[in-house]
Amino acid sequence: MGRKSRPTKRKTKRSPAAAQPGRVEQALRESEQMFRATFDQAAVGITLVSLDLRYLRVNDKFCDIVGYSQDELRSMGLRDTNPAAALGDASDFLARVAAGEITGHQLRERELVRKDGSRVWVAIAVSLVRGARGEPRYFVSVIQDISEAKRAAAALRESEERFRQLAHYDTLTNLPNRALFYDRLKQILALAKRNSWTVGVMLVDLDHFKRVNDTLGHAVGDKLLLQVAERLARSVRASDTVARLGGDEFAVVLSNLSAPEDAAVVAHKILAAFQASFQVEGHSLLATLSIGAALYPNDSTDQDTLVNNADAAMYRSKEAGRNCFSLFSAAGSPGSRP
Secondary structure, three states: OOOOOOOOOOOOOOOHHHHOOOHHHHHHHHHHHHHHHHHHHOOOEEEEEEOOOEEEEEOHHHHHHHOOOHHHHOOOEHHHHOOHHHHHHHHHHHHHHHOOOOOOOOOEEEEEEOOOOOEEEEEEEEEEEEOOOOOEEEEEEEEEEOHHHHHHHHHHHHHHHHHHHHHHEOOOOOOEOHHHHHHHHHHHHHHHHHHOOEEEEEEEEEOOHHHHHHHHOHHHHHHHHHHHHHHHHHOOOOOOEEEEEEOOEEEEEEEEEOOOOHHHHHHHHHHHHOOOOEEEOOEEEOOOEEEEEEEEOOOOOOHHHHHHHHHHHHHHHHHOOOOEEEEOOOOOOOOEEO
């Protein structure tokens, strides 16, 4: 008789998940641990905020930024860390993100209020987390403290402004210096050419100023120059430019004169303003001026020539006895008036 064959057992294949039922759970745990480590140890602040703008979860870096503990922040919301004036804007922005009107990924700079009441500048990027059916769940924000960068930028702006001030303004009187005077004159002459204006250029020299420095000292001389600058500036229009060219020499640009004779009117107004003495550190000082002027386009249409002509007229005033005004004359006549 033949041997009976034994029936073979069919091997059934088991899925990897069925073969290792804990693998999925382990992967989830590892993913959660990685998320927690990233969240907790991030070098930037991270917050989870509910749709009604309350803090659901925050990391230690955000706590450092605003000065609150995690326990404190869990019972707080955006209204507690945003300036009252900015809360409406922040709420509106998040509402539009939740509605899908805008994406929240763009970086926004804002101020937050710390626990001690001080302000801190931050850059914030917001993302909206949605549920399985697409419904809004909560906001995730990444917050970077940019206070130092803001302070550095402010210091840089202040430094640039200081350099600009030093480059264009006299350090004693705060009037435009020689460089800015020539720049203003160039601009005014360009306007005068287009608009057919008459422009006056005056050079003004303080008479016998060296005596003040020699007898009373440079400190008194500097204070006198400061008062002279103030009195000069008050004697002309706001649209005119008064500059200190150096030492006791000043210059004035008279823009858009109604008539050439107006330069003389302004000059005599200045001379009249200097009839009163100056009170400087207990000293009553009389300071007079020698003034010379040249006109555009009557005397020249060239900037340097105008200044040279005004300078020549100013020296005529000195030769005429000082404390007077001279209008430039090509014929060389002083044209001086006391």
